[in-house]
Amino acid sequence: MAEICKTSLPGVLEIFPKVFNDQRGYFFESFRADWLEKEHVFETWVQDNQSYSQKGTVRGLHFQREPFAQAKLVRVIQGKVLDVVVDLRKDSETFGSYYSTIMDTEKHNLLYVPRGFAHGFSVLEDAIFVYKCSNYYDKESEGGILWNDPSLQIDWMVNDPIISEKDTKWQSLEEFKVTSEGGL
Numbered sequence: 001m002a003e004i005c006k007t008s009l010p011g012v013l014e015i016f017p018k019v020f021n022d023q024r025g026y027f028f029e030s031f032r033a034d035w036l037e038k039e040h041v042f043e044t045w046v047q048d049n050q051s052y053s054q055k056g057t058v059r060g061l062h063f064q065r066e067p068f069a070q071a072k073l074v075r076v077i078q079g080k081v082l083d084v085v086v087d088l089r090k091d092s093e094t095f096g097s098y099y100s101t102i103m104d105t106e107k108h109n110l111l112y113v114p115r116g117f118a119h120g121f122s123v124l125e126d127a128i129f130v131y132k133c134s135n136y137y138d139k140e141s142e143g144g145i146l147w148n149d150p151s152l153q154i155d156w157m158v159n160d161p162i163i164s165e166k167d168t169k170w171q172s173l174e175e176f177k178v179t180s181e182g183g184l
């Protein structure tokens with residue numbers, strides 16, 4: 001059975017599947033609804049996404065606003081990333097804190113990211129990143145926080161990252177707090 005671990009941010013779960021290795025290769029269960037149900041999380045996943053990124057890329061930090069807010073269940077199927085989530089939930093005791101973890105194809109770990117978090121990752125080895133979303137993509141609902149926000153002090157473990165133009169223009173956490181009246 002997979003190991004379901006609470007993290008430093010209430011609601012964020014890290015999942016370590018049981019991997020069966022033998023002379024052919026490996027087998028593991030990559031998704032089970034009951035992993036989350038045991039933690040009283042009930043999601044209907046409606047969209048799966050896949051991206052490929054070169055080593056040195058940073059994508060993030062992204063969220064969608066209500067009514068298109070998304071929970072995500074993320075993992076890598078090739079390569080290695082540093083996955084990062086930032087708590088943007090209004091009135092959360094951990095508002096403005098982040099959790100990061102290395103995701104790779106040895107541990108095959110997954111991260112459950114609830115609504116109300118910004119999410120991003122940096123690419124430590126060329127990576128295929130896949131994730132389930134609990135709501136559909138909606139361009140108008142997209143939001144973000146600057147990946148290198150000075151108050152977050154995230155160590156992304158990459159220098160001079162490859163980044164989209166869009167991701168250079170998000171708000172700082174301070175600006176976000178003001179414009180969102182304290183959070184998501």
Ligand SMILES: Cc1cn([C@H]2C[C@H](O)[C@@H](COP(=O)(O)OP(=O)(O)O[C@H]3O[C@@H](C)C(=O)[C@@H](O)[C@H]3O)O2)c(=O)[nH]c1=O
Binds near residue numbers: 051
């Ligand atoms: C996310 C997304 C993008 N797109 C389109 C929009 C755009 O033209 C192209 C690339 O989009 P982006 O640059 O936003 O892709 P990307 O930077 O990979 O965006 C993703 O980043 C990670 C960190 C997340 O957490 C995701 O939720 C998502 O925001 O794909 C969709 O059609 N559907 C989607 O669900």
